[in-house]
Amino acid sequence: MDWTDELRLYIKDVSVCPANAKIYYNIAKIQADIGEKEESILNYRKAISLNENYTNALNNLANILREDPQYQLEALNLLQRACLLDEKFAVGWLNLATLELSLNMFNESEYHYLKSIDLRPTNPNGYFNLANLYLKSGRFIEAEINFKKAIEVDEKFTKAWHNLILLKQNLNQIPEAVEIIYKAFKSLPEDDGIHFHMANILAKKKEFSKAEFHFMEAIRLNSNNALYHNNLAVLYHLEGRYSKAIEFYRKTLYLNPIHTAARKNLDILLNKIVESKSQTA
Numbered sequence: 324m325d326w327t328d329e330l331r332l333y334i335k336d337v338s339v340c341p342a343n344a345k346i347y348y349n350i351a352k353i354q355a356d357i358g359e360k361e362e363s364i365l366n367y368r369k370a371i372s373l374n375e376n377y378t379n380a381l382n383n384l385a386n387i388l389r390e391d392p393q394y395q396l397e398a399l400n401l402l403q404r405a406c407l408l409d410e411k412f413a414v415g416w417l418n419l420a421t422l423e424l425s426l427n428m429f430n431e432s433e434y435h436y437l438k439s440i441d442l443r444p445t446n447p448n449g450y451f452n453l454a455n456l457y458l459k460s461g462r463f464i465e466a467e468i469n470f471k472k473a474i475e476v477d478e479k480f481t482k483a484w485h486n487l488i489l490l491k492q493n494l495n496q497i498p499e500a501v502e503i504i505y506k507a508f509k510s511l512p513e514d515d516g517i518h519f520h521m522a523n524i525l526a527k528k529k530e531f532s533k534a535e536f537h538f539m540e541a542i543r544l545n546s547n548n549a550l551y552h553n554n555l556a557v558l559y560h561l562e563g564r565y566s567k568a569i570e571f572y573r574k575t576l577y578l579n580p581i582h583t584a585a586r587k588n589l590d591i592l593l594n595k596i597v598e599s600k601s602q603t604a
Contacts, residue, residue: 344374352383360387381405382415389422398422406435413442417449424456432456447476451483458490466490478510488520497524515544519551526558534558549579556585565592 351366367384370377381401389398402419406412420435433456440449454469467490473483484507491500501524507517522537538555545551556571572589575582 342373344370344377344380347373348377348380348383351380355383355387363387376408378405378409378412378415381408382412382418385422386418389425395422395426399426411442413439413446413449416442417446417452420456421452424452424459429456429460445476447473447480447483450476451480451486454483454486458486463490463494474510481511481514481516484511484514485516485520488517492520492524497528500524513544515541515548515551518544519548519554522558523554526554526561531558531562547578549575549582549585552578553582553585557588560588560592565596568592 347366347370351363351370354360354363354366364384364387367380367387370380371384374380382405385398385401385405388394388401399419399422402415402422405415406419409415416435416439420432420439423429423432423435433453436449436453436456439446440453443449450469450473454466454473457463457466457469467487470483470487470490473480474487477483484503488500488503488507491497491503500520504517504521504524507514511517518537518541522534522541525531525534525537535555535558538551538558541548541551542555552571553575556568556575559565559568559571569589569592572585572592575585576589579585
């Protein structure tokens with residue numbers, strides 16, 4: 324049964340059981356999944372009006388509303404209600420903490436992330452989000468610990484690997500970053516982002532041929548990422564391989580016509596070639 328048939332059945336059920344909160348919840352959930360946000364909000368509100376203690380409806384409505392700054396305080400209130408109604412609602416605590424983090428409520432967010440983790444220690448998102456809180460707070464050791472915990476729970480948690488690598492790079496702990504990259508490759512050998520991180524590190528160390536390999540691997544795995552093409556173009560530019568640099572600056576601009584750095588570097592390079600030809604003429 325596809326979503327249209329399912330939605331049609333639930334709408335039909337409303338005429339039979341107009342006071343059933345679960346039916347409105349099911350309709351709202353499908354509408355949210357297919358992008359009918361306003362209709363979904365209305366039906367979640369209807370479900371809550373029929374059952375004010377409906378924790379999943381409170382949580383789901385809050386998750387939609389928090390995307391709009393105008394409704395973030397209402398979303399906060401809804402999540403607080405859901406979590407007070409069910410203190411073992413791990414997903415609710417996680418969502419509450421995430422919203423609090425976006426509102427710079429760091430102490431509350433940390434407390435609620437820890438509560439969510441305590442309730443569901445096998446959910447890597449709890450550790451990952453807590454690590455991002457510590458990262459935002461400048462608590463880098465705690466951030467590293469929790470990124471690693473997320474990876475322990477799910478060794479294929481791409482974002483946790485990426486953020487851990489970036490953390491090490493930003494702290495200029497390059498040998499540690501490289502060590503983490505090699506570990507990441509064992510779990511995610513076909514991850515374009517990890518190849519990209521390695522390429523950038525190698526380029527800064529002026530190991531150009533190795534960097535080129537990893538840039539090319541990143542592009543092979545994700546050919547539509549303009550940043551990958553641009554950084555490879557910069558590598559060729561630094562090496563003096565101008566025709567290759569021009570090729571990849573142009574590919575960058577094809578993918579992202581407003582990429583100002585690529586446009587500027589391409590113009591500089593083309594002008595340099597014109598000047599060189601005029602001097603030898």
